[in-house]
Each structure stands twice: as C-alpha cells, then as structure tokens.
Amino acid sequence: MSDGLVKILDGNTFVVSDSRGDIEASLTDPTGLFSFDTRFLSQWVLTVNGQRLTPLSTDDLQYFETRFFLVPGTGTVYVDSKLSVIRRRAVGNGFREELQILNHDEKPVDLTVRIDAGSDFADLFEVKDALKKKGTYSARVTDGRLVLGYQRETFTRATDISATAPARVDKRGLTFKIRIEPQGEWSTNLDVVTAVIGSGGKHERPTFARPRGRQNMETNLKRWLDQAPTLECDWDSLRETYRRSLVDLAALRFSPPVMGYRSLPAAGLPWFMTMFGRDSILTSLQALPFTPELAATTLRALGDWQGTVVDDFRDEDPGRILHEMRYGELPAFEERPHSPYYGSADATPLFVVLLDEYERWTGDRRIVRELEYEARAALNWIDEYADLMGNGYISYERRNVKTGLENQCWKDSWDSISYRDGRLAGFPRATCELQGYAYDAKMRAARLAREVWKDPEFASQLEKQAADLKRRFNRDFWIADREYFALALDSDGKQVDVLSSNIGHLLWSGIVEKPKAKAIARHLLGPRLFSGWGVRTLGTAEGRYNPIGYHVGTVWPFDNSFIAWGLRRYGFKEEAARIAAGILEAADFFDGRLPEAFGGYERTLTRYPVQYPTACSPQAWSTGAPLLLLRTMLGLEPVGDLLVVDPALPVGIGHVALLDIPGRWGRVDAFGRGRLSAGEKKALRQSQEAMPV
Amino acid sequence: MTGGTTTDATAEFFGALAERGHVPMLEWAKGTVRFELADGKRVDRWHLVVDKGDLAVSRRNARAECTFRTDKALFERIAKGEANATAAVLRGAVIIDGDMELLVQLQKLFPGPPAKRGRGASGRRRT
Numbered sequence: 001m002s003d004g005l006v007k008i009l010d011g012n013t014f015v016v017s018d019s020r021g022d023i024e025a026s027l028t029d030p031t032g033l034f035s036f037d038t039r040f041l042s043q044w045v046l047t048v049n050g051q052r053l054t055p056l057s058t059d060d061l062q063y064f065e066t067r068f069f070l071v072p073g074t075g076t077v078y079v080d081s082k083l084s085v086i087r088r089r090a091v092g093n094g095f096r097e098e099l100q101i102l103n104h105d106e107k108p109v110d111l112t113v114r115i116d117a118g119s120d121f122a123d124l125f126e127v128k129d130a131l132k133k134k135g136t137y138s139a140r141v142t143d144g145r146l147v148l149g150y151q152r153e154t155f156t157r158a159t160d161i162s163a164t165a166p167a168r169v170d171k172r173g174l175t176f177k178i179r180i181e182p183q184g185e186w187s188t189n190l191d192v193v194t195a196v197i198g199s200g201g202k203h204e205r206p207t208f209a210r211p212r213g214r215q216n217m218e219t220n221l222k223r224w225l226d227q228a229p230t231l232e233c234d235w236d237s238l239r240e241t242y243r244r245s246l247v248d249l250a251a252l253r254f255s256p257p258v259m260g261y262r263s264l265p266a267a268g269l270p271w272f273m274t275m276f277g278r279d280s281i282l283t284s285l286q287a288l289p290f291t292p293e294l295a296a297t298t299l300r301a302l303g304d305w306q307g308t309v310v311d312d313f314r315d316e317d318p319g320r321i322l323h324e325m326r327y328g329e330l331p332a333f334e335e336r337p338h339s340p341y342y343g344s345a346d347a348t349p350l351f352v353v354l355l356d357e358y359e360r361w362t363g364d365r366r367i368v369r370e371l372e373y374e375a376r377a378a379l380n381w382i383d384e385y386a387d388l389m390g391n392g393y394i395s396y397e398r399r400n401v402k403t404g405l406e407n408q409c410w411k412d413s414w415d416s417i418s419y420r421d422g423r424l425a426g427f428p429r430a431t432c433e434l435q436g437y438a439y440d441a442k443m444r445a446a447r448l449a450r451e452v453w454k455d456p457e458f459a460s461q462l463e464k465q466a467a468d469l470k471r472r473f474n475r476d477f478w479i480a481d482r483e484y485f486a487l488a489l490d491s492d493g494k495q496v497d498v499l500s501s502n503i504g505h506l507l508w509s510g511i512v513e514k515p516k517a518k519a520i521a522r523h524l525l526g527p528r529l530f531s532g533w534g535v536r537t538l539g540t541a542e543g544r545y546n547p548i549g550y551h552v553g554t555v556w557p558f559d560n561s562f563i564a565w566g567l568r569r570y571g572f573k574e575e576a577a578r579i580a581a582g583i584l585e586a587a588d589f590f591d592g593r594l595p596e597a598f599g600g601y602e603r604t605l606t607r608y609p610v611q612y613p614t615a616c617s618p619q620a621w622s623t624g625a626p627l628l629l630l631r632t633m634l635g636l637e638p639v640g641d642l643l644v645v646d647p648a649l650p651v652g653i654g655h656v657a658l659l660d661i662p663g664r665w666g667r668v669d670a671f672g673r674g675r676l677s678a679g680e681k682k683a684l685r686q687s688q689e690a691m692p693v
Numbered sequence: 694m695t696g697g698t699t700t701d702a703t704a705e706f707f708g709a710l711a712e713r714g715h716v717p718m719l720e721w722a723k724g725t726v727r728f729e730l731a732d733g734k735r736v737d738r739w740h741l742v743v744d745k746g747d748l749a750v751s752r753r754n755a756r757a758e759c760t761f762r763t764d765k766a767l768f769e770r771i772a773k774g775e776a777n778a779t780a781a782v783l784r785g786a787v788i789i790d791g792d793m794e795l796l797v798q799l800q801k802l803f804p805g806p807p808a809k810r811g812r813g814a815s816g817r818r819r820t
Contacts, residue, residue, distance in 0.1 A: 154784055154786045196785065308805070309805025309806075311806050312806070339783060370721045
C-alpha cells in the first residue's frame with residue numbers, strides 16, 4: 001500500500017498494521033484492530049529475544065487475509081538470520097494470527113517470543129479528532145487468557161487474547177519460551193476476539209457481530225466473482241480495473257446488524273465501513289447491472305431506519321433517509337449524533353430513484369410494494385420538510401449546529417458552495433442537483449404508483465408536480481448569458497453562479513429542458529470543466545478553483561460516472577464515451593483502483609492523474625465508477641422486459657463484451673464494437689493491443 | 694390492563710399503541726417484542742405484537758422473537774421521548790436478544806424528543 005500500512009477487513013472489523021504486522025497506535029495514529037467503530041487493539045508488537053523484526057515481504061492474500069515474512073533484527077544492514085518468522089493473519093470477529101518460526105540452523109535454538117498487547121478502546125471519531133476518554137481501563141489474566149477491558153457506565157468493550165501453544169500470560173502480553181530443533185519449526189495460533197460484556201457480566205460477542213470463517217470467506221468471494229457478469233475486451237487495463245472493482249466491492253460489503261447476512265456497500269475502507277445513505281445508494285445504482293442484490297439490501301436497511309420524528313440533534317424528520325450510522329462510544333453517549341444521523345438532503349430523493357431503477361432492472365415488485373409506505377414518506381419529506389425557504393426547492397441548513405453537517409449535499413466540505421468571486425453562500429442552500437434528484441424521484445415514483453401501487457391519481461399528481469418543478473427550475477437556476485445552471489440558490493433565492501460539475505447530474509436526472517442540454521454538454525466537455533481525464537468539480541475560471549481543492553477543482557470518478565450516464569440520457573454518446581475513456585485510462589495509473597478524487601490539472605500538463613491524498617481506499621463509489629462507465633459505454637438500458645444495448649465505445653477500443661448480465665430478462669450478453677472516435681487516440685495506453693497507434 | 698401503576702409514561706406509551714391499532718408503516722412487519730423492564734427486584738413485562746401493521750399489547754407471558762431489556766427508569770424516559778432508544782442500545786443500557794430487524798422496525802414507534810420552543814412539529818425553519 002502506498003502509505004506503508006497493511007489493511008485487512010471483514011465487514012466493519014479491520015486491522016491496520018505496519019509492514020511487519022505490528023500495531024503501535026497513539027490516539028491520533030490510525031493503526032489498530034477496529035470493530036464497530038471501536039479500536040480493540042492499539043498495541044500488538046512481536047519480538048524475538050527482545051528484538052523487533054524486519055519485513056522481507058508482505059502478501060495480501062485476500063482482502064481479509066495477509067501474510068508477513070520476517071527475520072529477527074532491525075537496522076539498515078541486512079541480517080543474515082538463521083530464523084524465519086511468518087505471521088499469517090485473517091480477520092473475522094477480531095482476528096486469528098498463525099505465528100510460525102523456522103530454524104534454518106544446524107543447531108537447536110532457544111527463543112523468547114513475546115507479544116505485547118494493549119488497547120485504548122478509542123472511538124473512531126476520537127482517532128480522527130484526538131479526543132480524551134472518559135471511562136476506565138482494566139487488564140486481567142484468566143484461564144491463560146489476557147482480557148483487556150474498558151468501561152464507561154453500561155458501555156463495555158473487551159478484547160480477549162489467547163494462544164494455542166503454552167504461554168506465560170501477563171497483563172501486558174504473552175511470552176513463549178521455546179526451543180526449536182535444527183531445521184525445525186514452532187507455531188502457535190493467536191486469537192484476538194472483540195467482545196462486549198453483557199448485563200450478566202459474561203462475555204459475549206458484540207450483539208451485532210457475526211463470525212465468518214476464513215474458508216467461508218474465500219468461498220463467498222469466489223461465488224461473488226462467479227455471479228458477476230464476465231467482461232471480455234481488447235483493453236487489458238479495463239479487464240484489470242473491472243476485476244479490481246468487483247473484488248473491492250466485495251471487500252466493501254457491510255452487513256448492518258439488522259440485515260442478517262445480506263449486505264450493502266459501505267462508503268470506504270477503513271474509516272467509513274458503515275451504512276451511509278448517499279454513498280450506499282449511489283454505489284448500489286452504479287453496481288445494479290452487476291450485483292443487483294446490493295441495491296435490495298440498501299433499500300431495506302435504509303427503509304428500516306427511515307426517520308419518523310423531528311429530532312434536531314440528529315437532524316431527523318419524518319420520511320428522511322439517514323446519512324450515517326455509527327456504533328461507537330461517542331454516538332452511544334450522544335456526544336455525536338450518528339445513532340443514526342440524518343443530515344443529508346439528497347439521500348431521501350435518491351432512495352426513491354434507486355427503488356425505481358432497481359425494479360426496472362430486476363422486476364422485483366415485491367420490494368416496491370413492501371417499501372410503498374417508505375417511498376411515499378420520502379416523497380412527502382421533499383415537499384413538507386425539505387423546502388426550508390418555502391420556494392418549492394429542497395434546501396438544507398443543519399439544526400444540530402454543534403456536531404451536525406454544514407453541507408448536506410455530496411460536496412460536503414466547507415468551501416464547496418461559492419459564488420464566482422469566491423464568497424460563500426449563506427444558509428439554507430438549495431444546490432441544483434438536489435432539485436434534479438427531486439424531479440427524478442417524482443417521475444419515477446409516478447411510474448411505480450401507476451404500475452405497482454395502482455394509484456393513478458397519485459401518479460398524475462406526481463407528474464404534475466414534477467413538470468412544474470422542471471419549468472420553475474429551468475427558469476430560476478438558468479444563467480442565461482453563460483448558458484449553464486447555477487450551482488445553487490442562496491438564502492435570498494439568488495443564484496450561486498459558479499460553473500460546476502453538478503450540472504452533469506442534472507442531465508442524469510432529466511430535469512434539463514432539451515434545448516438547454518447542448519450547452520450543458522458543451523460546458524462539461526469544455527476547457528474549464530474537462531481536464532482531459534474527467535470533469536472537474538469546479539470550473540477553472542471560478543474564484544475558488546484549485547486543482548487540488550477537495551470539491552473545488554479535483555476530478556471525482558464517481559461524479560464523472562453519473563455525468564456520463566446523464567450525457568447518454570440526452571443522446572450525447574460521444575461525449576459520454578470521452579469521459580469514460582478519460583476516467584478508465586486514469587484507473588490504469590492506479591492499478592485499477594480509482595481514488596476518491598484526483599487533481600484537476602490539465603492532462604497535457606501532468607501526463608498522469610495526480611492523486612488527492614485521502615484516508616480511504618478503496619472508496620465505494622469510486623469502485624463503482626468503472627461499473628457505471630461500462631454501462632454507459634455499452635448503452636445498457638432496461639426497456640420493459642428487455643435489455644437494450646446501444647454501444648458507443650471510446651476510440652481505440654475494438655470490442656467490449658459483457659456476458660451474463662443479470663436482470664428481469666434472466667441473463668443476457670451485451671456486445672459493443674468500436675465505431676466512435678472519442679478521446680485522444682495518442683493518449684491511449686499501449687496496453688490496447690487491438691488498435692495500433 | 695392489570696398490575697403495576699397505570700399512570701406512568703410506560704403504561705401510557707403501551708396504552709396509546711394498543712389504541713392505535715393499525716400502523717401503515719409496519720404493514721410488512723410481523724412478530725413479538727418482549728419488553729422486560731427492571732424496577733428494583735420486580736420486572737415489568739410488556740409484549741408488543743405486530744401482525745401486518747396491526748398492533749396489540751399484552752402483559753401476559755408469550756413467545757417473542759426479540760427481547761428488549763432495560764430498567765424501568767430509562768424506559769420511562771424513552772417512552773416520553775427524552776431518551777433515544779438506539780443510543781441506549783449502543784451504550785449497553787438496553788440489551789437486545791433476538792431479531793434485530795424487528796426491533797429496528799418497531800423503534801419507529803418511539804416518540805421523538807419533546808418539541809423545543811420556537812420550532813414547530815414540521816421541522817421547517819422559522820423566519
């Protein structure tokens with residue numbers, strides 16, 4: 001890994017260690033064993049005869065399993081060791097580490113092997129924000145096990161450490177006094193179990209954790225890959241990117257406590273392994289043609305947690321879809337609002353969008369009927385709770401001013417919503433894409449109302465509202481002399497007038513009046529927004545433009561995948577293909593794993609995409625971007641019970657075939673042959689064998 | 694209803710649910726949650742049964758898919774909307790056994806926090 005840290009995970013249990021397999025965390029250092037947003041190990045250090053070890057190599061066997069090859073001793077000079085140390089670690093309800101030491105000498109060797117263990121039981125928020133703990137710690141030795149504990153009132157967490165080989169256990173770790181014969185070996189398993197102590201004082205797993213064996217997980221991953229469509233193409237790096245995306249998406253699956261073994265996409269590894277409204281929905285949309293079951297779980301879980309009351313601390317309203325759920329100490333004591341937190345203005349309309357898109361692909365009407373109440377409540381939220389300014393538009397302003405989110409749209413950093421001169425807009429803010437999502441939600445719900453809920457009156461009412469919204473939006477947000485839509489309306493109803501990538505989402509939602517679409521497409525592919533790799537979040541001529549500003553100039557692969565979908569919706573095939581080409585070519589520079597964002601520098605200037613430094617990789621909706629781009633390149637669209645294929649490949653791509661696409665049609669294949677000249681021929685990587693440059 | 698005091702928030706909460714009868718948002722939920730509320734040495738038991746949106750409350754012992762265990766004082770506050778049930782579960786102040794999904798569906802029946810001054814039930818911004 002680029003940061004030198006090794007990460008493995010299962011659901012939201014994960015281990016971050018150094019390349020030796022050791023963990024030496026401080027409150028602000030992100031290494032450790034984490035589960036359900038709590039750090040259960042902050043120290044885990046192996047020594048042999050008092051010496052630390054030196055890594056020879058690290059194998060990431062699977063996303064849940066790593067092997068470290070080590071030799072005793074440290075320092076810059078290579079140690080000519082007669083010993084090899086192998087740690088093989090797999091996550092699953094804590095972790096199991098198989099520790100093996102080989103003696104390559106002709107003499108027996110006596111060793112003291114020591115594991116120092118400790119835990120600060122930090123909440124993830126504390127690791128990110130460096131906060132102090134309020135509870136008390138304990139360490140005790142029972143039945144040859146070391147039990148580390150933390151208690152604050154009824155909140156208890158414990159880490160249970162044991163070994164299969166005889167060990168001397170003390171409150172700070174385990175010691176093994178061993179002798180290894182010539183050419184012999186010694187091994188032990190070290191089991192670390194994360195636990196909460198129930199009211200009876202007995203050890204339990206966290207009530208929400210479910211163990212999965214390593215064997216089980218391997219089978220599970222294989223099945224996951226087998227069930228996904230097969231990609232065949234003459235673009236080597238695309239095949240690699242596709243496989244990487246599928247494996248990463250598997251790693252990002254998260255089973256919320258309420259969902260049994262069913263899983264939904266969490267937002268990012270390692271810090272965002274939890275249920276998010278926006279991220280889980282958008283990733284489910286991207287992955288629909290490949291793994292539709294993620295969407296089903298996302299819809300059910302978010303429906304279960306839909307808001308029912310007005311709660312200012314959680315920014316909750318009836319009908320609102322959650323933003324983020326957390327399980328650690330700070331939400332438990334209501335020092336953070338994530339139990340769950342509802343401060344998102346887009347998740348609610350997007351929930352309805354996903355419900356419809358899911359049905360269009362799968363034909364699963366049962367879930368549409370089951371979630372009728374939730375969908376209606378979501379639509380009601382748009383009209384009754386989200387219109388903070390009384391002007392018929394969704395806007396947001398947090399009610400939890402201490403720990404709530406200021407920006408409740410996807411561009412959630414502090415400086416993301418500005419005027420051309422750089423001033424920030426006041427609250428409430430009605431960003432443009434929210435209106436598009438609301439329009440799309442109403443149109444799609446109208447279809448569901450007519451076809452599934454058998455309520456044609458409601459359908460007509462929704463269509464009328466949507467048409468009215470579209471008309472008003474095209475009047476109020478359109479900046480006539482610049483020919484694009486304002487990023488937002490401010491608290492006075494005035495246009496926040498920067499040129500931003502958000503206008504691409506408007507195409508996806510269908511809220512753009514046809515005659516205006518051409519100008520939008522021209523802007524998206526124009527020099528101020530298009531970098532050569534993709535569409536920048538903010539135009540280069542804007543006051544706050546910064547090529548490495550988080551939401552004010554970088555290129556977001558997820559953003560671009562939805563923009564490409566929007567371009568296709570309005571018939572701009574070639575433009576969509578250029579964006580797909582740029583993003584997928586960028587993916588090749590990241591070994592198929594697209595980062596959350598990369599720099600907005602001109603492609604001709606840097607020649608390679610400059611990665612934006614972020615803590616999370618892989619990020620779910622970046623992982624989903626290549627999948628959605630495959631969909632847009634092949635022009636896949638469910639129409640009735642059929643899958644329509646209307647390919648438009650970037651130049652240089654000879655053919656793309658996606659086989660066994662699941663859906664209401666059973667399984668079908670889609671083929672695309674190169675015919676459009678999108679993108680710059682010269683810039684295509686040499687890995688494309690079919691097209692001599 | 695029999696036994697216990699009848700004027701407390703807990704009894705009012707369950708009484709109101711029993712009167713509510715049908716709840717559309719729970720039309721797809723089915724099962725029984727047993728609430729075990731410790732009050733000193735006594736444990737008050739309430740059974741909340743949902744069957745396709747129809748609610749019934751009973752104090753007689755019955756089989757339950759899920760048990761919600763806490764002390765009476767905390768449940769009083771949950772019943773009044775002063776304490777949040779989900780945070781209490783995360784804190785270990787409420788212990789859940791059994792079907793978590795059923796509980797998540799039924800937690801929608803808990804009241805929200807008492808409305809603050811200057812803010813109406815709609816959550817709309819006051820100008």
